[in-house]
Amino acid sequence: MATTVSMPKTLTQGQLHPRTPWVVLGLSIAGAAGVVSLISMASGEEFSLVGTVALGVLAYLVMIVILSRQIEGSRKATDRLVTALVTGAFLIAMTPLVSLVSTVVILGSERFDAEFFTFSMRNIVGEGGGAVHAIVGTLLMTGTAAIISIPIGLFTAIYLVEYGRGPLARAITFFVDVMTGIPSIVAGLFAFSLFAIFFGPGVRMGFAGATALAVLMIPVVVRSCEEMLRVVPNELREASFALGVPKWLTILNVVLPTSAAGIATGIMLAIARVIGETAPLLIVAGFTASMNTNMFADRMQSLPVFVFTSYANQGVDTQAYLDRAWAGALTLILIVMALNLLARLIARFFAPKLGR
Amino acid sequence: MSKRIEVNDLNVYYGKFKAVEDVSMLIEPRSVTAFIGPSGCGKSTFIRTLNRMHEVIPGAYVEGQVLIDGDDLYGPGVDPVLVRRQVGMVFQRPNPFPTMSIRDNVLAGVKLNNRRISKSDADELVERSLRGANLWNEVKDRLERPGASISGGQQQRLCIARAIAVEPEVILMDEPCSALDPISTLAIEDLIEELKQDYTIVIVTHNMQQASRVSDRTAFFNIAGTGHPGKLIEYDDTRIIFSNPSVKATEDYVSGKFG
Numbered sequence A: 001m002a003t004t005v006s007m008p009k010t011l012t013q014g015q016l017h018p019r020t021p022w023v024v025l026g027l028s029i030a031g032a033a034g035v036v037s038l039i040s041m042a043s044g045e046e047f048s049l050v051g052t053v054a055l056g057v058l059a060y061l062v063m064i065v066i067l068s069r070q071i072e073g074s075r076k077a078t079d080r081l082v083t084a085l086v087t088g089a090f091l092i093a094m095t096p097l098v099s100l101v102s103t104v105v106i107l108g109s110e111r112f113d114a115e116f117f118t119f120s121m122r123n124i125v126g127e128g129g130g131a132v133h134a135i136v137g138t139l140l141m142t143g144t145a146a147i148i149s150i151p152i153g154l155f156t157a158i159y160l161v162e163y164g165r166g167p168l169a170r171a172i173t174f175f176v177d178v179m180t181g182i183p184s185i186v187a188g189l190f191a192f193s194l195f196a197i198f199f200g201p202g203v204r205m206g207f208a209g210a211t212a213l214a215v216l217m218i219p220v221v222v223r224s225c226e227e228m229l230r231v232v233p234n235e236l237r238e239a240s241f242a243l244g245v246p247k248w249l250t251i252l253n254v255v256l257p258t259s260a261a262g263i264a265t266g267i268m269l270a271i272a273r274v275i276g277e278t279a280p281l282l283i284v285a286g287f288t289a290s291m292n293t294n295m296f297a298d299r300m301q302s303l304p305v306f307v308f309t310s311y312a313n314q315g316v317d318t319q320a321y322l323d324r325a326w327a328g329a330l331t332l333i334l335i336v337m338a339l340n341l342l343a344r345l346i347a348r349f350f351a352p353k354l355g356r
Numbered sequence B: 001m002s003k004r005i006e007v008n009d010l011n012v013y014y015g016k017f018k019a020v021e022d023v024s025m026l027i028e029p030r031s032v033t034a035f036i037g038p039s040g041c042g043k044s045t046f047i048r049t050l051n052r053m054h055e056v057i058p059g060a061y062v063e064g065q066v067l068i069d070g071d072d073l074y075g076p077g078v079d080p081v082l083v084r085r086q087v088g089m090v091f092q093r094p095n096p097f098p099t100m101s102i103r104d105n106v107l108a109g110v111k112l113n114n115r116r117i118s119k120s121d122a123d124e125l126v127e128r129s130l131r132g133a134n135l136w137n138e139v140k141d142r143l144e145r146p147g148a149s150i151s152g153g154q155q156q157r158l159c160i161a162r163a164i165a166v167e168p169e170v171i172l173m174d175e176p177c178s179a180l181d182p183i184s185t186l187a188i189e190d191l192i193e194e195l196k197q198d199y200t201i202v203i204v205t206h207n208m209q210q211a212s213r214v215s216d217r218t219a220f221f222n223i224a225g226t227g228h229p230g231k232l233i234e235y236d237d238t239r240i241i242f243s244n245p246s247v248k249a250t251e252d253y254v255s256g257k258f259g
C-alpha cells in the first residue's frame, strides 16, 4: 500500500492511496463470496448474491474504518464511514429504479414496433394491433387537463404570493394542501358525478377524464408555481416599482420572467405526475379498442388504462396481450422522460442570464 | 427638472409600530441632502416615504404631508405609480434585473411599462443615461451582456442609469455605496456631484466623510432606544452640522462618540 506513514509532518502525511478503498472493497466482496459459497455448500442452499453483497459491504465498512483510523486519523475515518454509508444508500435507492427501467425496456421492446404506433385495437383479437388510440387519448386528455390547470394554478399562485393577505389566502392555501392529498380515484368519482348531472349516469367522455386530471393537477401547479414566485427576490419587485412600473406589469415583466424556468419545470413535472393516472380515467373516460378524437363524446382510451385492460383482460393469445401491455408501459415512461427533458431545456432557455 | 420637497409633520408606521415620528423638513431643488444617524433610526423608512415605496410593505402607512412642488404625494387620488416616475430610487444593494441585458436594464423603465420606443430613441436614451451615470465608456462594447455580468460598482451605476432613464425630478439613494469598494464609491460620489446639476438628490449614508463630501444639507436622525420612534434631531447646512451643530447628540454622533 502506497501510504506515507514514514513521512511525518507534511501536508500529505498519512493518506490512503486513492486506489486503496477499491482494493479493500474488492477483497471484502471476494471474501464474502467465499464465505457465502461455503455456507451454501454446507447447507445445500443456493448461492445468495444479495447475501454476498451485504456481507461484503459490511466487511468493507469495518475494514476501511479500522485501516483509515490507523493511518489517517479519526476525522478521515469518520469521513470514509459516512461516504460509504451515503454511497450505499444511493445505490440501494437506485436498485429498484434500474431494475424497473430494465424490466420495462426488455419486456416492452418486444412489441415496440411500427404497428404498435399505427394501429388501434379495433377488430383485433390475439396478435398485432397497437395503442395509437391510447396514445392519442392520453395526449388529448392530458393536454386538455394542462390547458385547464395551468392558468388556474398559475393565477392562484400569483394571487397567493403577490396579493393574498389574511383569511382568504390562508383558506386557499389550506384547500390547496388538502387537494394535493386527494386520492386520484376520488377525483375520478368527482368528475363522474359532475358530468352525470348534465349527461345522465353512464356518461363516458374524454373531457370528463381531462377534468378529473385537472383536479389532480391544479394543486401541484399551484404549489410549484407558488414556490418559484416566492424565491424571486423582493429587491427586484421594488426596483421595478421604483421605476414607476405598476404592480401588474411588474408581475408580468419582472416576476414571471425571473421565475419562468422554475415555473416551466414545475408545470412539466405536474403533467408528468398526472399522465400516468389510471383510476380516474378508468371511471370517466372508460376504455375502448377504437380511436376516438372527440373529447366530448364516447369513451376514450388512454395509455395507463390500455396497460391495465391489456393485463386485466388477457385474451386467448395471452402473450400478445402481455407484450402490448409492456410496450404501452414503455411508451408511457418514454413520454414522461421526454417531458422531463423538455422541462430541462425550457428551464435552460429561460434561466436568468448571470455571469460572464 | 428637479423639484423641491416639503415634509410636514410626518409619522411613519409599520402596522402598530411607529418607526418615525414628526418629521418636517424642506429639501431644495438641485441640492444634495444627506440623512445620517445610527442604525434603526428610520432613515430608510423615511426616505422610502418620499416616493411612496413605504406602502409596498404590508400594513405600512404614513400620516402627514409630503409635498413635491406643492403637490401632496399622499393626497386623495394620487397614483403611487406616477409618484415613482417623478421620484426615482437607488437601493443599498445593486439590483439589476437578472433576466435583462445591460441595455435592457437601462431601458427597463420604458420596457417594463410596455411602452414602444423606436430603436434610435432607445439607443440615444441608453447612451445618454449611461453617460449620465459615468458608465458608458466601460460598457459601450458589451451592452448586450447580462446586467449581472459587470462588477458591483458598475452594477450600482447601472441602477443609477436605469433610474435617470425615466427622467425623474428627484433621486433617492439609500446607502448606495455601502456594498461597494472605495474606488467604486468615489466614482459614485463624483457622479452625485454631477447629477446635482439636474436633480434633487437625497442620500442616506453611514459614512460621515461621504456626507460631508457630497451633501449641501445634512439631516441627523436619532432614536431614543429600541421600540421608540426615530426622530429628526437636527437639519442644517452640512458645514454647520459637521463643525458647529446646535444639538449635543449631533455633535457626539458626527465626532464618533456613539453610533
Ligand SMILES: Nc1ncnc2c1ncn2[C@@H]1O[C@H](COP(=O)(O)OP(=O)(O)O)[C@@H](O)[C@H]1O
Pocket: B014, B017, B019, B037, B038, B039, B040, B041, B042, B043, B044, B045, B046, B057, B227, B230
Ligand atoms: N419591514 C419592516 N417591518 C417592520 N418594521 C420595520 C421594517 N423595516 C424596518 N422596520 C423598523 O423600523 C425601524 C427603522 O428601520 P430603518 O428605517 O431600516 O432604519 P435605518 O435605515 O435608519 O437603519 C427599525 O426599528 C426597524 O426595526
Ligand SMILES: [Mg+2]
Pocket: B043, B044, B045
Ligand atoms: Mg437603512
